[in-house]
Amino acid sequence: MARIVMKFGGTSVADIDRIRNVARHVKREVEAGHEVAVVVSAMAGKTNELVTWTRAASPMHDAREYDAVVASGEQVTAGLLAITLQSMGIHARSWQGWQVPIRTDNAHGAARIIEIDGSFLVERFGEGQVAVIAGFQGLGPDNRIATLGRGGSDTSAVAIAAAVRADRCDIYTDVDGVYTTDPRVEPKARRLAKISFEEMLEMASLGAKVLQVRSVELAMVHKVRTFVRSSFEDPDAPGMGDPINPPGTLICDEEEIVEQQVVTGIAYAKDEAQISLRRVADRPGVSAAIFGPLAETHINVDMIVQNISEDGSKTDMTFTVPTGDLDKAVAVLEKAKVEVGFDAIQSEAGLVKVSVIGIGMRSHAGVAATAFMALAEKGINIRAITTSEIKISILIDGPYAELAVRTLHSVYGLDKH
Amino acid sequence: MARIVMKFGGTSVADIDRIRNVARHVKREVEAGHEVAVVVSAMAGKTNELVTWTRAASPMHDAREYDAVVASGEQVTAGLLAITLQSMGIHARSWQGWQVPIRTDNAHGAARIIEIDGSFLVERFGEGQVAVIAGFQGLGPDNRIATLGRGGSDTSAVAIAAAVRADRCDIYTDVDGVYTTDPRVEPKARRLAKISFEEMLEMASLGAKVLQVRSVELAMVHKVRTFVRSSFEDPDAPGMGDPINPPGTLICDEEEIVEQQVVTGIAYAKDEAQISLRRVADRPGVSAAIFGPLAETHINVDMIVQNISEDGSKTDMTFTVPTGDLDKAVAVLEKAKVEVGFDAIQSEAGLVKVSVIGIGMRSHAGVAATAFMALAEKGINIRAITTSEIKISILIDGPYAELAVRTLHSVYGLDKH
Structure with missing residues (x-):
């Protein structure tokens, strides 16, 4: 017997x-004798509908009210799945974030989970109950529903x-x-049997x-085998x-991956x-003068x-931002020109970052x-490179992606064999 | 300054x-200096959509899960109205039944309100806050959302x-x-300035x-002037x-209605x-033998x-049920024929009950x-009559309604003058 948490996303419900x-799917695991809790998203499209309404009500809406509105989507799915499970003879019950409770911080709209007392759910397991839990939400310290942000x-x-x-x-x-790369780009992409947490993060x-x-x-952090x-697929x-x-x-601890590939x-x-x-x-302080104002403007x-320039007293600084933020970023930097002290800004949009990932490269x-x-052989120009222990990222022109x-x-x- | 609860139904939101x-509308009352709480229904059509889903999930669904699903409609409206009020510069906040809390009994799907501690809302008034409350729902003794039934x-x-x-x-x-009668039937119907609780009930x-x-x-019961x-209409x-x-x-206590009409x-x-x-x-017991089985079958x-029949030892018993329940009612009675003891059942569907209402008739x-x-003069046949202190109900053939x-x-x- 195992204890399993099953989560179903919006397109699945x-x-x-x-x-x-x-x-x-749930019935299969219950009948195999496992203890099962289920977490559900809102039905596909529902969250977008609710978000659109909050924006129509006011573009500058209150995050606490946004949460009260948007969290309803998952509540509906949880109730409907509980009903469906019951109709199949499974002892099921829906639970909302405030009932468990799933305690979050006060950052409405992008809250973090602070604490879940597992004993409530363990009691449900003890009763043979499948707890169907509304995802994406918890209870803030202000006793209001707080959502965890999209995909939460x-x-x-x-x-x-x-x-x-x-x-x-x-x-x-x-x-x-999880595939070795996007199968829409490379049909030879293979499904990975295992990937380490670190690689998956990248x-x-x-x-x-x-x-x-x-x-x-x-x-x-919690070493949850995911x-x-x-x-x-057919549940049976x-x-x-x-x-x-x-x-x-x-997705697991790297120790569980016996045959490590160099690149995953x-x-x-x-x-x-x-x-x-x-x-x-x-x-000293020039980096702070550049990136401080960008961070304040929430540009990622x-x-x-x-690079060091010829005479050694001047340097060239290159970095990337999302194309959607480019104009804003350039405006922020122009404003800071005197304080930073630079000759010119050059910019280019529509680029692509390609990354090679693998714990084996350590x-x-x-x-x-x-x-x-390999890229040089294909005539692909490299604009910038950054590396970490398990990743190499290369910036190239968009059409070569x-x-x-x-x-x-x-x-x-x-590639597949 | 007055303290006002404003309620808006589904078509209004x-x-x-x-x-x-x-x-x-809310802004108008707030700016007049009143203390205001608002109760909202689900957006028109939303509750039906949610109910349809619960039925599709399982026709015999669990009322507790029905409540969890269906209550979400009002929660959405409450949040959207709070956002809209805030965008107009009004200090507003949405509240769900479990937060106030509005305590109900355990009859999920048709719960009754047991207790509302007004102090929570009075505190909100004290802060100058407009509390926007999700209607139709409260918190049951099982710490789950309970709905009050349609129109709640x-x-x-x-x-x-x-x-x-x-x-x-x-x-x-x-x-x-509230009109003297349905204006679609009688265009001369007048809007009543006042009507007593008793009359409104009828x-x-x-x-x-x-x-x-x-x-x-x-x-x-609570003498709430409604x-x-x-x-x-234009709020301003x-x-x-x-x-x-x-x-x-x-709608008020009859003492507040100075000039009482005989018929309202x-x-x-x-x-x-x-x-x-x-x-x-x-x-003795024959009425119970007839109406007991009907009540058990939930026929209203x-x-x-x-009437006493000619020889005095037998009686004729006439009553009405909704046309939709007629076949079921006849079947139930046929089954009980021996126990009740009667000669024959006669039935007719598609009738209309017309009622004259007025506290003045006392x-x-x-x-x-x-x-x-008046009905005789128009050649309208009366099939049955029942009366109460403030009401006369007359059963007639449908086409004469x-x-x-x-x-x-x-x-x-x-009629209007």
């Missing part, structure tokens, strides 16, 4: 037929799995796992939008109920923009590269050189 | 434009008005008051569907903010069916008339005779 299919149901599920010390957190979604934050980043961070798997197909290796990708996957992020400040005075700066030299050579992804996927031996 | 209009937001509003000892409970709806339960019956009962008025039109006589109909209004209820049991053995019996003789004569309503409306002098 988009209508009553799909909710019924979800219920069959993944985080709800992992936090609940940690609180009840679940053996597994199964994230059911509209894809059947994959998720770099645009492989299978799981919310925060949920992966949380899973890593499966990404598809809700659209062979192997679906396998307690050890169900179909999908296991290739991620990419579109719509990057590059800003270069030419001949910046190279003095990503890659940062600094112990392998030459991984970066392989990428640079797909070619670069396929080239790197092939050169590291990730 | 059907979309963001209408919610904005509702906010202007009227009851929420009156109960809240009683709890905070409001000077007035304004029920904003899609009609501008009007409401007899098919003038302006207010939920339970809300009127509650208003009567205005029925339109949300569709002259007289709309009149603290004593705003446009609409005041004419109500009607369509789709009645008549059942007659011929030559029933006239013995309305008018009951009993002290006036001949009110009933006037009705009978409109003629009978207009005839009675005229004969009691209710």
Whole structure:
């Protein structure tokens, strides 16, 4: 017997037929003798509808009221799934964030989970009850509903799995796992059987939008073994109920991954923009003078590269921001021109960041050189490079995105046989 | 300064434009210096959508889960109205039933309000806050959301008005008051300036569907002065903010109605069916034998008339049920034939009950005779009659409904001048 938290996203519960299919997945695990709690998102499209209404009511709306409105979507799904499970003879009950309670901080609209007392849910397990919990929400210190930000149901599920010390957190979604790269770009992409938390964090934050980043961070901290798997497969197909290796990708501690690949996957992020400040005075505090005003304007700066210019007293500073923020960023920097002290701003939009990810590269030299050579052979110009222990990110021109992804996927031996 | 509870129904908050209009009504009262709490229904159509989903999930769904799903409609409206009010510079905040809390009994799906501690809302008044409360729901003893049954937001509003000892409970709806009869049937119908609780109860339960019956009962018990008025009028039109006589109909204690009319209004209820049991053995317990099985089958019996037949040992028993329940009722009675002891069942569907209502008839003789004569003059056959202190109900053939309503409306002098 295992203790399993199952989470179903918006497309998996988009209508009553799909909710019924979800219920069959739950039934399979219950009938196998497992203790099961379920976390659900709002029906696909519902959250957008609610968000649109709050914006129509007032573009500058109060986050506490936004939360009261938007959290209703998950409540509806939780009730409907409980009803459906009951109709299949399963002892089920829906619970909202304020009932468990799932305690959050006061950051309405983007709250963080502070505490979940697992004993409430463990009591439900003891009664043989499947608790169906509204995702994406909790109870703030002001006794009001607080939502966790978009995609927060993944985080709800992992936090609940940690609180009840679940053996597994199964994230059911509209894809059947995590792939070596985006299969729409490279059809030879393979589904990974396992990926480490660290690698998944890089994959998720770099645009492989299978799981919310925060949920992966949380899973890593609490070592929650998390499966990404598809809700659209036949719930009763062979192997679906396998307690050890169900179909999908296991996100786990790297120690659990015996045969480590040097490179695990290739991620990419579109719509990057590059800003270069030419001949910046190279003095202490200059970075703060540049990036402080950008942070205050809530512009997310990503890659940062600094070169020494010819005479050594001046430096060139290059960094990237989302293309949507480029105009705002340039305006902020022009304002700070005197204080920072630079000659000129150059900028370019519509770029792409391609990243090579793998915990194996810690112990392998030459991984970066392989990428640079492969891209050079295809005539792809490299605009900037940043590296970390398990990742190499390369900024290139937008039109080369797909070619670069396929080239790197092939050169590291990730293609299907 | 007055303390006012304002309630807005589903058609009044059907979309963001209408919610904005509702906010202007609230703003008017706030700017006049009143203490204001607001109760809202779900956006028109939303509750039906949610109910349809629960039925699709399972026709025999759990009432606790039904409540969790269906209550979300009012929560959304409350948040959207709070946002809209804030955008107009009004200090507003939404509250759900579990937060106030509005305590109910455990009858999920048709719960009754047990207690509202007014102090929570009085504190909000003290802060200058407009509390926007989700109607139709409260918190049951099981710490779960419980709904009050369809139309329950009227009851929420009156109960809240009683709890905070409001000077007035304004029920904003899609009609501008209570009329002497249905204006679609008799264009000469007049809007009543005032109507007593007792009369309104008869009007409401007899098919003038302006207010939920339970809300009127509650208003009567707690002597809550309740205005029925339109949300569709210009919020800033002259007289709309009149603290004593705003446009609409005041439902109040009869002592407040100085010039009492003998007859206040004419109500009607369509789709009645008549059942007659011929030559029933006239013995103790026979009524129980007839009406017990009907009650167990949840068939609502309305008018009951009993005549002694010729020889005195047998009786004829006539009563009405909704036409939709007729077949079921006849089947139940056929089953009980031996136990009850009767010769035959006769039945007829598609009848109409017309009622003359007025507290003045307590002290006036001949009110009933006037009705009978007026109907006889038009050749309308009377099938059954029941009377109470303030009401005469007459069962007639369906096709004569409109003629009978207009005839009675005229004969009691209710027509517009």
